Amino acid sequence: MTISVLLADDEGMIRAGVRAILATDPGIEVVAEAADGRAAVELARAHRPRVALLDIRMPRLDGLAAAAEIRRLVPGTAVAVLTTFGDDDHVARALGDGATGFLLKAGDPRELLTGVRAVADGGAYLSPRVARRVIELSGTRMARRPAARDRAAVLTDRERDVLALVGAGLSNAEIARRLHLVEGTVKGYLSSVFIRLGVRNRVQAAILAYEAGLVDPDD
Structure with a gap:
């Protein structure tokens, strides 16, 4: 299904x-565009993307x-936000405001494409570079690492492998291929990881993976 x-962006360029970029994926179609937030809400209600x-x-x-x-108005529509490193305060606020995707305008x-597909499938996606910046905003990595490592210590080896790949920005399908698993098994591991770590979604799991040192922030 497409x-x-x-x-929605106020800059036409x-x-x-x-x-x-989205047009390079035949499974993604832009059905509406807006130049301001109010128009975006109205178009979301009209098109229900x-x-x-x-x-x-x-x-x-x-x-x-x-x-x-x-x-609130179109609960079937997942939301991803585009950000820059100049939006630090907005990124911190966004983590609690219902968006499930965080993507850099200047990113790969x-x-x-991965982020759009992830949120469309009901998951969450945090650009690895955004994850690194969020961690910098919330405190030094080294100061937070012991607590994060203690939380990750409850996971099995396979669950830690899955968590690390979530932190690296891979989708469920990509994780399945990397670990030679079926996608349904990956979803099962993720559910277990979320419960064991006490996180609500992929975004929070990715941040914890960085804090625990499971992902190289410079990679």
């Missing part, structure tokens, strides 16, 4: 670039407020 996407891809900084209604409105185009 993944329908609403794309950015929209054109993102649209061009599987994914709303929102810039954080937009006129009339910023991307985070628009994300909250879309999640493959991350954009």
Whole structure:
């Protein structure tokens, strides 16, 4: 099934670039575009896309407020936000505001495609570079590492392998191929990891993977 996407950014050049990247995947289709947050909410209600891809900084209604409105009015639409390293305060706020994807405008185009597919499938996606920045914002890695390692210590070896690959930004299908498992087994491991670690989604799991030293932030 084709993944329908609403794309919202107040910069036409950015929209054109993102649209061009998404067009390289035949399974993704941009069905509507908006230049401000209020229009994004209205278009989400009209088109009910599987994914709303929102810039954080937009006129009339910023991307985070628009994300909250879309999640309330169109609960079947997953939300991913586009950010830059200049959006530190917004990223910190976004972690609790219902968006399940965090993508860098200047990131690898493959991350954009992976992120859109991940949130469309009901998961969450955190760009590895965003994860690194979030950890820097929330405290030094070394200061947080002992506690994170203690939390990860309850996992089995295979669960730690899965957690590390989540932190590296891989989708369930990619993790399955890397570990020579079927995708359903990966989902089972993830459910167990979330319960054991007390995290709610892939974003929180990815951050903990970084804090525990399971992922090289410079990779």
